[in-house]
Amino acid sequence: MALRIQKFDLRFYYIRCMIKQALVPGTFFLLSTCTCLAQVIGKDFPSMTAETVDDKKVNLPQDTKGKYTLLGLAYSKKSEDELNTWFNPVFSTFIQKQTGMIQGFNYDVNVYFVPMFTGVNAAAAGTAKRKAIKNVDPQILPYILFYKGELRKYKDELDFERRDIPYFYVLDPDGKIIFATDGSYNRAKMESIEAVIDN
Numbered sequence: 001m002a003l004r005i006q007k008f009d010l011r012f013y014y015i016r017c018m019i020k021q022a023l024v025p026g027t028f029f030l031l032s033t034c035t036c037l038a039q040v041i042g043k044d045f046p047s048m049t050a051e052t053v054d055d056k057k058v059n060l061p062q063d064t065k066g067k068y069t070l071l072g073l074a075y076s077k078k079s080e081d082e083l084n085t086w087f088n089p090v091f092s093t094f095i096q097k098q099t100g101m102i103q104g105f106n107y108d109v110n111v112y113f114v115p116m117f118t119g120v121n122a123a124a125a126g127t128a129k130r131k132a133i134k135n136v137d138p139q140i141l142p143y144i145l146f147y148k149g150e151l152r153k154y155k156d157e158l159d160f161e162r163r164d165i166p167y168f169y170v171l172d173p174d175g176k177i178i179f180a181t182d183g184s185y186n187r188a189k190m191e192s193i194e195a196v197i198d199n
Contacts, residue, residue, distance in 0.1 A: 037159050037167070037180035037181065037182065038180075039159060040157075040158055040159050040169070040177050040180050041177055041178065041179070041180065042176065042177065042178075043157065043176065043177050044061070044175055044176055044177070045060065045061045045071070045158075045169060045171050045175050045176070045177055046153060046154060046157045046158065047059065047060065047061070047062065048060045048114075048147060048154070049147075049149075050112075050114055050145035050146055050147040051129075051145060051146050051147075051148075052141075052142065052144070052145060052146075053129050053132055053133055053141055053144065053146070058112070058145055060112070060114075060145075061171055061175030062175070064110040064112075064171065064175070065173060065174060065175050066173050067108055067109055067110060067173050068109045068110070068170060068171065068172060068173060068197050069109060069110035069111070069112070069170070069171040069175075070090065070094065070109060070110070070111045070112075070168065070169075070170055070171075070193060070197075071112050071113075071114060071168065071169045071170075071171065072086055072090075072112070072113045072114065072166050072167070072168045073114045073116060073147075073154070073158070073160075073166060073167050073168075073169075074113075074114070074115050074116065074165075074166040074167075075115075075116040075117075075118060075151060075160070075163060076163045076164055078163075078164040078165075079163060079164055079165050079166045080115050080166070082164075082165055082166050082183060082184040082185075083113055083115065083166040085184045085185040086113070086166070086168070086184075086185045087113070087136075087137070087140050089185050089190055090111060090113075090190075091137075091139065091140055091143075093107070093190065093194070094107045094109050094111050095111055095139075095140075095143065096139075107197065109197060111143050112143055112144070112145050113140075113143060113144050113145070114144075114145045114146070114147050115128060115144070115146060115147070116147045116148075116151065116154070117146065117147065117148045118148070118149065118150060118151035119151065122148045122149070125146050125148040128146060129146055132144060158180075159180075162182075165182050165183045165184075166182065166183070166184075167180065167181075167182045168180065168181050168182065168189075168193070170193055170196050170197065178196055179192065179193065179196040181193070
């Protein structure tokens with residue numbers, strides 16, 4: 001019973017955040033951005049083992065517990081293209097250390113972008129790592145993980161409805177999903193993520 005109450009409270013908080021953000025100029029359409037993912041709110045993020053470009057294993061969410069975590073997942077070429085639109089905004093907001101008058105406003109969160117290679121595409125993970133080393137900003141490389149394995153588990157548990165868009169999840173320090181959105185970057189989505197983490 002306690003678990004049900006907790007999930008209900010998290011869903012209520014999620015809806016409240018969306019309404020609150022909708023009142024910010026320029027973010028009205030947020031109400032239709034991620035309501036399709038509302039059913040994952042309150043769930044534990046399913047365990048996933050991924051690798052960095054230098055083959056170091058990272059176990060999600062186990063290795064990220066203790067602070068908030070932002071995860072971006074994509075499992076097709078088109079969705080990876082949209083995932084890439086988040087690189088610079090996420091880096092400048094959550095990773096890059098602020099200086100000057102705003103140096104005290106740094107976030108302490110885990111951030112990972114996770115391209116997923118499944119089925120016949122699993123063999124392409126190695127090639128993708130090599131391309132990332134060559135083409136991706138070295139400052140962003142440590143925040144990219146490569147997953148190779150089954151997809152069905154994550155489609156079912158994370159509500160992947162479309163393969164052509166990326167999915168983003170904010171986890172609390174215990175590894176529970178407290179916010180979710182999808183698609184390419186826009187400022188409204190980022191403001192929603194910041195609002196959840198700042199709460």
